[in-house]
Amino acid sequence: METRLRRFVLPLAGVALVAVLWWAGSLLLTRRTPIAAAFAPLPSLEALWHLVAGADIWHHAWLSLKRVAVGLLLAVAVGVPLGILTGVWRLFAQATTPVFQFLRMISPLSWMPIAVMVLGVGDAPVYFLLAFAAVWPILLNTSAGVAQLDPHWLLLARSICATRRETVLRVILPGITAHILTGVRTAIGILWIVLVPAEMLGVSAGLGYFILDTRDRLAYSELMAAIVLIGALGYLLDHCARWLHARWLHA
Numbered sequence: 001m002e003t004r005l006r007r008f009v010l011p012l013a014g015v016a017l018v019a020v021l022w023w024a025g026s027l028l029l030t031r032r033t034p035i036a037a038a039f040a041p042l043p044s045l046e047a048l049w050h051l052v053a054g055a056d057i058w059h060h061a062w063l064s065l066k067r068v069a070v071g072l073l074l075a076v077a078v079g080v081p082l083g084i085l086t087g088v089w090r091l092f093a094q095a096t097t098p099v100f101q102f103l104r105m106i107s108p109l110s111w112m113p114i115a116v117m118v119l120g121v122g123d124a125p126v127y128f129l130l131a132f133a134a135v136w137p138i139l140l141n142t143s144a145g146v147a148q149l150d151p152h153w154l155l156l157a158r159s160i161c162a163t164r165r166e167t168v169l170r171v172i173l174p175g176i177t178a179h180i181l182t183g184v185r186t187a188i189g190i191l192w193i194v195l196v197p198a199e200m201l202g203v204s205a206g207l208g209y210f211i212l213d214t215r216d217r218l219a220y221s222e223l224m225a226a227i228v229l230i231g232a233l234g235y236l237l238d239h240c241a242r243w244l245h246a247r248w249l250h251a
Contacts, residue, residue, distance in 0.1 A: 019041055022040075022041050023040060023041050026039050026040040026041070027040070035220065038220035038221045038224070039220055039221070039223075039224045043221040043224075044221050044224035044225050044228065045225070045228075046221070047219075047221035047222045047224070047225040048225035048228055048229060051222065051225050051226070051229065052229070057210065057226070057229065059205065060205055060206050060207050060209065060210045061207060061229070061233060063205050063206045064195055064199065064206045064207040064208070064233075065233070067123065067126055067127065067130060067195065067198075067199070067206065068130065068188070068191050068192065068195060068237075070123075070127050070130075071126075071127055071129075071130025071131045071133075071134055071191055072130075072131075072134055072184070072187060072188065072191060074127060074130075074131035074134075074135075075130075075131045075133075075134035075135040075138050075187055076138055076180075076184065078131070078135050078139075079134075079135040079136070079137075079138030079139040079142060079183070079187075080138060080139075080142050080180060082096075082135075082139050082142075083138065083139040083140070083141070083142025083143040083145075083146065083180075083183075084142060084143075084146055084168060084172060084173075084176075086100075086139070086142075086143040086146075087142070087143045087144075087145070087146025087147050087149075088146055088172070093143070100136070100139065103136075104136040104140075108129045108130075108132045108133035108194050108198075109129070109194065109197055109198070111128070111129060111132060112125070112129065112198075112201055115128050115129055115201075116201065116202065121201070121202030121203070122202065122203065123203065125198075125201055125202070126198045126199060126201060126203060129194060129198045129201075130191050130194060130195065130198060133187075133190050133191060133194040134187035134188075134190055134191050135187075137183045137186035137187045137190065138180065138183035138184060138187050139183075140183065141179045141180060141182050141183030141186070142176060142179060142180055142183060144179055145175070145176030145178070145179025145180065146172060146176055148179075149171075149172065149175045149176065150175075153171050153175060154167065154171065154172075156171075157170070157171045177248060178245070178248060178249060181241070181244060181245045181248055182245065184241060185238065185241035185242065185245055188237050188238060188241050189234070189238060192230075192233075192234040192237060195207065195208060196208040196211060196230065200212055207226065207229075207230055210226055211223060211226055211227075214226060
């Protein structure tokens with residue numbers, strides 16, 4: 001009973017502490033910059049209530065979630081095969097590891113001008129930026145999973161004359177699923193961070209676009225409310241990823 005109580009009370013206490021610090025910070029800033037009063041908890045939460053009660057913000061949120069899903073699927077489609085190839089083929093790993101590490105350290109947002117020039121404005125450059133950001137944790141975790149596989153499994157597959165395709169589908173993929181899910185969870189966090197600036201890139205809807213729109217309209221309470229909503233949706237996405245990972249481990 002005490003453990004269950006702590007599981008609920010301590011997180012609520014943490015949220016309450018952040019709310020108090022938020023209120024105190026906005027109060028101090030208001031003395032120097034009166035406009036900061038719009039960022040205080042009460043007007044921001046009132047704006048959040050009106051936003052979630054309407055349909056407009058959910059249209060933006062749905063488009064953002066769709067872009068995250070597409071970016072994640074592209075990253076999985078590229079990262080998992082490359083990760084398996086890196087793990088099972090030493091020559092390929094030696095040839096590509098420097099390139100992968102070099103590209104991984106480049107901020108995805110650095111590619112924004114090039115993405116627009118090549119892909120134009122709209123969803124395509126956003127998908128590219130999100131996939132580029134998400135592919136590295138998936139690739140690296142997949143490769144690490146292959147490296148940690150029990151070598152006896154692969155020997156057994158060879159002893160029964162399993163083809164390469166059968167070895168990958170029946171031995172390697174089931175053995176590294178937990179690692180792939182770890183990479184996916186990490187990728188979701190990165191995707192959600194990159195999403196907002198990426199959506200400031202010539203799109204007409206989405207949470208990033210909504211942030212710019214509230215700034216241009218001087219609707220600062222709505223801007224802060226949108227930031228809170230982005231954090232809440234990101235938390236839910238991470239919670240779903242953690243649940244899926246835990247479900248797989250205990251299946």
